[in-house]
Amino acid sequence: MSQFPNAQQEVQKLQQAIRQAVQLHSAGNLDGAEKIYRSILDSIPVQYDALHLLGVLKQQQGKLAEARELIEKALKSHPESAEAHSNLGVVLRALERREEAAESFARSLALNPKDAEVHYNCGTVLTELGRHEEALESYDRALGLRPDYPHALYNRGGALAELARFDEALASYDRALVSLPENVDILNNRANALATLGRFDEAIAAYDRVLALQPGYSEARENRERMLEQIQALQGDRPA
Numbered sequence: 001m002s003q004f005p006n007a008q009q010e011v012q013k014l015q016q017a018i019r020q021a022v023q024l025h026s027a028g029n030l031d032g033a034e035k036i037y038r039s040i041l042d043s044i045p046v047q048y049d050a051l052h053l054l055g056v057l058k059q060q061q062g063k064l065a066e067a068r069e070l071i072e073k074a075l076k077s078h079p080e081s082a083e084a085h086s087n088l089g090v091v092l093r094a095l096e097r098r099e100e101a102a103e104s105f106a107r108s109l110a111l112n113p114k115d116a117e118v119h120y121n122c123g124t125v126l127t128e129l130g131r132h133e134e135a136l137e138s139y140d141r142a143l144g145l146r147p148d149y150p151h152a153l154y155n156r157g158g159a160l161a162e163l164a165r166f167d168e169a170l171a172s173y174d175r176a177l178v179s180l181p182e183n184v185d186i187l188n189n190r191a192n193a194l195a196t197l198g199r200f201d202e203a204i205a206a207y208d209r210v211l212a213l214q215p216g217y218s219e220a221r222e223n224r225e226r227m228l229e230q231i232q233a234l235q236g237d238r239p240a
Contacts (some may be wrong), residue, residue, distance in 0.1 A: 014040065018049050032055055048078040052087070059091050062118035067091045082112035088123070092127050101125045116145040120152045127155060134161045154186050157193070166193045184210045188220045195227045203227060 021036035034057055040050040055070030071088045075081065089104035105122035110114070123138030139156035142149055157172035173190040180186060191206035207224035210217050 007185045014044075014047070018053075021050075022053065025053060025057060030061065033057060046073070048074050048081070048084075051077070052081070052084050055084075055091070059087070059094070064091055064095050067116075068095065080111060082108045082115065085111065086115070086118045089121060089125070093121070093128075098129050100126050104128065113141075114145060114216055116142040116149055116152070119145070120149065120155070123152070123155060123159070127159055127162075132159045135159045136163070148179060150176045150183075150186075154180075154189070155185075157186075157189060161189070161193060161196075166196050169193045170197070170204075182213055184214045184220070186216055187213070188217065188223065191220065192223060195223070195230075200227065200231055 009238060017040055021033045021040075024036070025033035027129055033052065037050040037054040037057070040047050041054070044050070051070050051074035051154075055067045055074060058064075058067035058070060065110055068088065068091045071084055071091060075084050075088065078084065085104050085108035085169040088107065089101045092098075092101035092104055102122060102125050105125065108118050110121065112118070117140050119142035123135040123142065126132075126135035126138060136156060136159040139152045139159060142152040143156070146152070153172050153176035157176065160166070160169035160172060170193040171191060173186055175192065176186050177183070177190070187210045191203045191210065194200075194203035194206055204224065204227070207227075208219050210220040211224075214220075
């Protein structure tokens with residue numbers, strides 16, 4: 001019977017160590033957090049929290065192969081962790097293993113379908129795979145959970161543009177700009193949609209807005225020049 005209090009003390013010590021490591025990790029003290037995670041793993045090599053969180057730390061340091069190995073080990077001991085599947089997806093995407101990343105995000109969402117960020121991340125990797133219809137569904141699910149999610153609105157606009165649904169893309173960009181009114185990437189893509197729709201005066205004003213905010217934004221300048229050349233070509237084709 002005397003072993004039970006000792007066991008309880010060990011559990012409390014472990015929990016305290018994890019809390020301390022998480023505090024250091026959250027504060028940006030990665031070296032301090034790593035020392036504690038590794039100390040825990042020296043005693044309990046399959047401890048889920050230490051494996052998972054050390055994997056997240058390694059991802060933050062750009063050590064992606066090590067991050068993947070650690071999070072996969074964590075999932076062997078805790079396969080029902082939606083968070084770990086999601087973080088593995090982030091690592092796999094960074095490793096450009098996009099099909100596997102999409103599968104990891106899908107596993108995470110099967111366990112917790114109410115995480116808007118994971119739906120967004122899933123949509124992003126599906127976009128990169130050229131699976132725009134599926135990506136659009138993911139962004140819509142993210143927005144169903146967080147209607148004012150500006151990056152989901154922006155990426156949704158991009159998926160709609162890829163599907164040649166430019167009026168809807170424009171509306172999505174406009175909604176994103178409510179939260180991010182000076183985001184030059186959104187403004188540039190909005191200008192592109194306007195140009196494609198033949199709304200040239202509005203497109204020029206939109207490109208000018210981008211260049212006023214960021215004069216060195218070469219893509220917007222090139223897009224504007226290309227559109228002006230297109231307008232001149234159209235005017236030249238008109239009968240006298």
